[in-house]
Amino acid sequence: xxxxxxxxxxxxxxxxxxxxxxxxxxxxxxxxxxxxxxxxxxxxxxxxxxxxxxxxxxxxxxxxxxxxxxxxxxxxxxxxxxxxxxxxxxxxxxxxxxxxxxxxxxxxxxxxxxxxxxxxxxxxxxxxxxxxxxxxxxxxxxxxxxxxxxxxxxxxxxxxxxxxxxxxxxxxxxxxxxxxxxxxxxxxxxxxxxxxxxxxxxxxxxxxxxxxxxxxxxxxxxxxxxxxxxxxxxxxxxxxxxxxxxxxxxxxxxxxxxxxxxxxxxxxxxxxxxxxxxxxxxxxxxxxxxxxxxxxxxxxxxxxxxxxxxxxxxxxxxxxxxxxxxxxxxxxxxxxxxxxxxxxxxxxxxxxxxxxxxxxxxxxxxxxxxxxxxxxxxxxxxxxxxxxxxxxxxxxxxxxxxxxxxxxxxxxxxxxxxxxxxxxxxxxxxxxxxxxxxxxxxxxxxxxxxxxxxxxxxxxxxxxxxxxxxxxxxxxxxxxxxxxxxxxxxxxxxxxxxxxxxxxxxxxxxxxxxxxxxxxxxxxxxxxxxxxxxxxxxxxxxxxxxxxxxxxxxxxxxxxxxxxxxxxxxxxxxxxxxxxxxxxxxxxxxxxxxxxxxxxxxxxxxxxxxxxxxxxxxxxxxxxxxxx
Numbered sequence: 001x002x003x004x005x006x007x008x009x010x011x012x013x014x015x016x017x018x019x020x021x022x023x024x025x026x027x028x029x030x031x032x033x034x035x036x037x038x039x040x041x042x043x044x045x046x047x048x049x050x051x052x053x054x055x056x057x058x059x060x061x062x063x064x065x066x067x068x069x070x071x072x073x074x075x076x077x078x079x080x081x082x083x084x085x086x087x088x089x090x091x092x093x094x095x096x097x098x099x100x101x102x103x104x105x106x107x108x109x110x111x112x113x114x115x116x117x118x119x120x121x122x123x124x125x126x127x128x129x130x131x132x133x134x135x136x137x138x139x140x141x142x143x144x145x146x147x148x149x150x151x152x153x154x155x156x157x158x159x160x161x162x163x164x165x166x167x168x169x170x171x172x173x174x175x176x177x178x179x180x181x182x183x184x185x186x187x188x189x190x191x192x193x194x195x196x197x198x199x200x201x202x203x204x205x206x207x208x209x210x211x212x213x214x215x216x217x218x219x220x221x222x223x224x225x226x227x228x229x230x231x232x233x234x235x236x237x238x239x240x241x242x243x244x245x246x247x248x249x250x251x252x253x254x255x256x257x258x259x260x261x262x263x264x265x266x267x268x269x270x271x272x273x274x275x276x277x278x279x280x281x282x283x284x285x286x287x288x289x290x291x292x293x294x295x296x297x298x299x300x301x302x303x304x305x306x307x308x309x310x311x312x313x314x315x316x317x318x319x320x321x322x323x324x325x326x327x328x329x330x331x332x333x334x335x336x337x338x339x340x341x342x343x344x345x346x347x348x349x350x351x352x353x354x355x356x357x358x359x360x361x362x363x364x365x366x367x368x369x370x371x372x373x374x375x376x377x378x379x380x381x382x383x384x385x386x387x388x389x390x391x392x393x394x395x396x397x398x399x400x401x402x403x404x405x406x407x408x409x410x411x412x413x414x415x416x417x418x419x420x421x422x423x424x425x426x427x428x429x430x431x432x433x434x435x436x437x438x439x440x441x442x443x444x445x446x447x448x449x450x451x452x453x454x455x456x457x458x459x460x461x462x463x464x465x466x467x468x469x470x471x472x473x474x475x476x477x478x479x480x481x482x483x484x485x486x487x488x489x490x491x492x493x494x495x496x497x498x499x500x501x502x503x504x505x506x507x508x509x510x511x512x513x514x515x516x517x518x519x520x521x522x523x524x525x526x527x528x529x530x531x532x533x534x535x536x537x538x539x540x541x542x543x544x545x546x547x548x549x550x551x552x553x554x555x556x557x558x559x560x561x562x563x564x565x566x567x568x569x570x571x572x573x574x575x576x577x578x579x580x581x582x583x584x585x586x587x588x589x590x591x592x593x594x595x596x597x598x599x600x601x602x603x604x605x606x607x608x609x610x611x612x613x614x615x616x617x618x619x620x621x622x623x624x625x626x627x628x
Contacts, residue, residue: 005031025053033058042067048076056081061091068094073101081107088115098123108140118145124152129159137221138162149173155181163204165222174209186222190230220251227251244268247292259284265293272297286310294321302338304329309341324370325384337377357409362441363475369438380432389422401428402440457523457542463569467523468510474503481526488522557626564599574616
């Protein structure tokens with residue numbers, strides 16, 4: 001039988017203890033459930049023609065063991081408030097015929113997610129919540145697969161809707177992120193405007209109409225690398241969250257974006273450009289930037305509040321957060337006043353010659369630099385530069401903020417440092433002109449004495465090893481010491497060579513190890529400043545000779561048919577020839593060694609004297625062998 005709740009006004013309560021075959025909700029009243037309501041059997045239908053059906057936190061679904069129940073809506077609203085056990089809503093699993101009415105998900109908090117039933121066609125959908133769920137990629141509500149919308153799909157403040165790379169909303173209807181709501185999205189092409197159309201290349205949202213409100217939250221999620229933000233991302237947003245699957249996942253801005261409140265960096269790199277700039281509005285902040293998440297490209301900050309620019313880049317093959325900051329900013333706190341900063345993991349000498357510097361600066365960093373420009377208004381500020389171990393800072397007392405003033409590097413001082421030589425910051429005095437900045441040194445202790453281009457060790461003739469290295473630039477460099485090790489842990493010095501002192505052009509060096517260790521050995525180069533500070537190159541390995549000296553017979557005379565050799569070069573193919581006393585060749589064949597030794601069977605040799613010729617490694621060795 002069918003039970004109908006048809007009150008036209010006020011509130012009507014649905015009897016929870018019954019197990020229904022089919023249910024009809026009609027009339028304009030609000031029908032409220034006070035406990036779970038179940039259908040039983042097969043072939044059942046829940047029909048809604050008007051009013052509001054409000055489940056609160058309870059289930060409107062099928063009894064255990066019962067068949068699917070269909071949902072028919074020609075009007076009204078089905079308000080679904082169940083939030084426990086990550087529910088898929090509506091819970092009815094049969095066919096849907098939703099020619100009218102609205103499905104509303106509501107009641108989630110900052111710790112709960114509801115899921116809209118996938119692979120269904122809806123008339124209207126509304127997503128509401130009591131608090132935004134920002135710490136989960138699914139947000140307050142999400143779905144799997146595809147949902148189709150004929151009417152409107154509204155996400156209202158403060159709800160956040162989550163869409164991974166494979167979650168799609170399509171159909172002839174309208175999708176809307178309303179003011180104060182949020183959207184997490186992970187499609188490679190980002191979010192797009194309606195002008196893109198409804199094809200697979202148009203991102204997660206492919207409805208015929210869509211709008212994404214400014215002053216709302218937007219987040220980059222998922223593991224698709226080289227993702228675009230999409231041209232549907234508004235030019236002004238309230239909050240940005242960067243939470244990609246991995247630190248190396250890139251999201252490239254498709255247009256300029258200004259963040260009004262905050263940007264949180266958890267994982268992934270945002271790629272900006274001068275045309276597609278990431279800006280922070282007056283009073284906004286950047287939160288949690290690290291080596292795992294930062295901006296590669298220019299970042300702008302408006303107003304006069306202190307700010308740390310969340311910039312970084314790839315430094316010596318490793319992604320690094322390399323921030324620059326401004327404090328004690330003068331001028332008005334409005335969007336007409338702003339600074340723009342960008343990090344460059346490169347030697348600034350090419351564009352801004354280091355030899356052109358004030359006399360009280362001993363050196364400029366050859367590792368990295370920043371460009372900090374005053375791009376709006378006329379504010380002044382203290383500038384704070386950062387460093388990591390790879391920056392090469394050796395002494396905090398002499399570190400300075402250096403600034404290129406258009407013709408030379410200027411000393412902007414040291415008003416305070418933090419950290420250690422492996423991680424820290426240095427602040428300048430008040431700066432009233434802006435341009436490229438770099439770590440600099442006022443004395444002989446800093447910074448970054450040598451930039452290594454390459455180090456290698458190679459086998460050469462006669463089992464020797466040649467160690468070669470090249471520097472891109474040198475500052476205050478006294479000497480190099482080549483060190484050798486049998487186990488890559490304990491090293492000893494084998495050669496010393498003078499450094500170039502100060503150089504801004506590549507310089508090459510080499511030494512030859514005439515007596516390398518047995519088997520595989522390791523080399524590194526130790527660099528020493530005039531003040532005694534040191535740094536090391538990377539460690540390189542090479543297979544050296546198994547013994548010193550020339551190839552030789554292991555035994556002579558020999559009584560057996562085996563003839564053995566030692567001191568061979570591992571890996572080299574030799575050719576062995578045997579001649580009797582009459583000069584007639586009695587044997588020839590190849591000989592090769594993996595460890596410096598090799599042997600050959602010569603059973604045809606009668607007792608006598610023989611001449612052996614061993615050719616290989618561009619050498620020929622002759623031996624007199626006595627066969628007993």
